[in-house]
Amino acid sequence: MSHTAGVSTRGFPGYPDTTRVPSVAEVVTGARTNTQPVELITLPGLEFMYSGGGITLLQCIMEKVMDTSFEKIVRAYVLDPLGMTRSCYKLADGEANVSQSYYTGFLPTENKWHIQPEQAAAGLWTTPTDLLKVVRALQSSLCEEPGNALSKASAETMLTRIKESMALTWFADNTKFGHAGGNNPGWHCFVFGYADLPWNKNDEGHSQIVQRTPSKCGIAVMTNSATGYLAVSKILHAITYLKGWPEFHTVSAGNAFETPLRAPKNAVTPAEWKDWIGGSWSDSWELVEAGSGLPAARITGSDVLIALRPAAISSVSYSIELLFDGLSLMLRLGWDGDERIVEFWNGGLATRTTLRSS
Template sequence: MRSAIFGLVFIALTGVAFSVQTEEAEPGLTPRVQAAGQAHVPISVDTQMQNLPVPGVSIAFIDGGRIAWTRTYGLADLATGRPVSTDTLFQAASISKPVAAMAALDMVEEGLLSLDAPVNEQLAGWKIPDNALTARTPVTLRHLLSHTGGLTVSGFPGYASGTELPTVEQILNGAAPANTPPVVVDLAPGLRQRYSGGGITVVQLLMTQAAGADFTDLMQTRVLGPLGMSASAYAQPLPEALADHAATGHRADGEATPGRFHTYPELAAAGLWTTPSDLSRFVIGLNDAYTGRSEVVLQQPTARAILTEVRDGWGLGLKVAGQGRDLRYSHSGSNDGFRAMMVGFPERNQGVVIMTNGDLGGVLIASLLQAIAAEYDWPGY
């Protein structure tokens, strides 16, 4: 028997879990960066949430190819006092990207897309504007998924409730009502990694054209449905029927995001609503494909390509580090009022997803990851 973080005690051999809700069982959190020789008194999760402030957090831990435990703290909505539950929906923000990348690579396996042919040869209508840089090295899907295509627009601020939403082509052209500049190449493709949500939006357009389908339906058919992610949807704006299940975003001053949350028509880059348990099913699916235990969406060679470094610590849609048993992948998420993190260890068959509804959630996530890594002997933290 081992005492796991957050007061959850598991019988490892049987997989039976008992919840021990005692303050003593919770190890407490310490700063991610600590000064040598200085004592750092651990504080509780609730205390750090209040100090930041971060209203709510939801966590799911994967071990042995299953969701081993979950934990929730705080409130999904301060105004109503509604607590966070395991069913509470959060904006995955940029964690939308690796989930979309899995679907794109499923289309590569099917022969609908090419990973290394020029993207402009696969696009109809809108194309990446040509210039001297693209003439020398055309942008490919591999470039886009690894953020090495030299494209601009790192991220998106979203649109306040009731605001007119742009089409994908308007976003890429930087045309009204889009609130971001045009997506262009201003760095030689393949030269280095530079994060580009604009590049992933090109992928979104590419996928819908190749599949002849709406992006929301495409993702449901290719990834969300097969992996059993029944609580997840690339739904922007969020349907009214789901609003009561969604967390409200909160900014650094503790105030709610106006209208509760922003809308992100940049679906592949930032548009996924989900839960930690559902994102854990993505982690399990990728871990299983990588090791060959199961190939529900992707075949093993493709999964291994995802977690092979292309450049500067990035694979195809995910950051990668370590090797062998210590190989890990990760992706963070940051939308207005939301912060999230997903980590997987395919050879250890473990991982964790942490989602918060506060702009300062990244600070809390760093402390939680440090505590989890210490408990489960994870390297790199």
């Protein structure tokens, strides 16, 4: 459940041809499948290694122990109790209210969707509303509310990190838990909820969030495009910005968050940005005041000024977020102890570098 068993096969592409779908047993053994056999490839407990194959083994174990299908198990213990009426592992005959997948948002894929025999790892059909019912159930369990889905102890165990950012089925840090989702031929999704999880110390190296953790809040974003994760990232930034919630640092491994959208036109740049004027930043950039009195940036020695606009992303600690107008670049003006620094985002969180005044 924490992807630390050392089991192979990260994910599954699914099958577009409904007449040639293998059984879950065949998926595990690699017979008649488009993936390799699910095997133990490293020592159990040695490292975090995301494995849809391991989750598929868990599906087999559950079906064997309970002598029924995985779909019936989840229906009885999760979907029905939580009122997840728009969630299933097999579409009902004649179901029309289901998304067609796209490559880019404009060009539909040749197949509307793929069939996933690996139900536990990749086969859930659901909606943002239903996903947030799971998030709310965990939040309520942590608060020991009447009728909660789990005991507080079980909820805490589920959200305690085992390796890196991975807890039991959820990625988690000290203020939230969540998980990304993606299926061929074209879906990208994300769901997360805020929760006070102090036992998961934040050791990711970025500025600590100073805002109070929101109570029973969360976001689910689902897209039906192979390029949808770019939109998911920007939407998550924008919602937290507009709600005044703490900035969303991704808690899901392998998903690099992109630069945010521009803030609404009436957003005001804090006057404190001028405190960062002076000198060049790591021999690369200079902050200057444009003729309009607004911030701008330029490469050291260049006469070309690029306007900086407020970004739709929540601040961390004391920081000011400024987008290069029309570009996927962002400067975050902040602090490292008593030293003023600038984070330079060249396309996203994964590419950020720290610029120091020279």
